[in-house]
Amino acid sequence: MIRSLLYVPASSERFIAKAHERGADAVILDLEDAVMAADKAAARARLAEAVPSVGRNGAKVFVRINADPALMLGDAEAACRAGAFGLYVPKVEHAETLRELAAHLHPLEVALRREEMVFVPLIESPAAVLDARAIARAPRVMALSTGGEDLAFLLGAQPVPEVLKFPKLMVHYAAKAEGRLSFGLLRSTADYADTQALAEAAREARMHGFDGASCVHPSVVVVLNAAFAPSADELDWARRVIAAAARNEGAFVVDGKMVDAPVIARARGILGG
DSSP: OOOEEEEEETTOHHHHHHHTTSOOSEEEEESSTTSOGGGHHHHHHHHHHHHHHHTTTSOEEEEEOOSSHHHHHHHHHHHHHHTOSEEEETTOOOHHHHHHHHHHHHHHHHHHTOOOOEEEEEEOSHHHHHTHHHHHTSTTBOEEEEOHHHHHHHHTOOOSHHHHHHHHHHHHHHHHHTTOEEEOOSSOSOOTTOHHHHHHHHHHHHHHTOOBEEESSGGGHHHHHHHTSOOHHHHHHHHHHHHHHHHOSSOEEETTEEEOHHHHHHHHHHTTO
């Protein structure tokens, strides 16, 4: 379960030093938007120490690489050597980009005797939204996520929920159609200070079947962890459904509602089965 993914600038020693204490299920060391051009080389070099540091309490560690072709492969290689679990790949337009990235990394992974890195493509343009299912089919894709701010800019729109909900759901459906995880909220995450609105958005996203979401401030981690985890009531309901399923064949009733195969499958999913 990856409920929360905390972005941390890979250029900031102060943020890196505290990242393992934040309780996030995953940490994304950012080499892209959070790092000034003059600091990118130093931030990449710091990955060798930063990756094990932020993951020391068990968080999965991703690295958001740069989309610039002059930087992408070098960033990916550095993340691979540092032991990162996976890559956040920004501004993906075509599945071929991911196939080429996987082919480039494979010899290095073999030489290092390490497991293959997974990819989370960031869908950040109208064209990528329309091609999201093909992107989800690419090698190593673990999940899809939508970059709301960049998408709104390219649409000539405002990054408000009314604008972002439809394309984000399209990407979400593409991920689920291909059996991938789906990360995100149906709104922008830029306003991290409004924790009540973020909590409501996280609950909405989970209702739609999103698996977790990223955040840029550690105060949001606890909000995401709570929203994307089953509640005590849900766990109780799921246990009672599974117990009743063991005693019945076909459809039956729990709490006055009919239970059949899809409902039983949902209960098993809540219990991690």
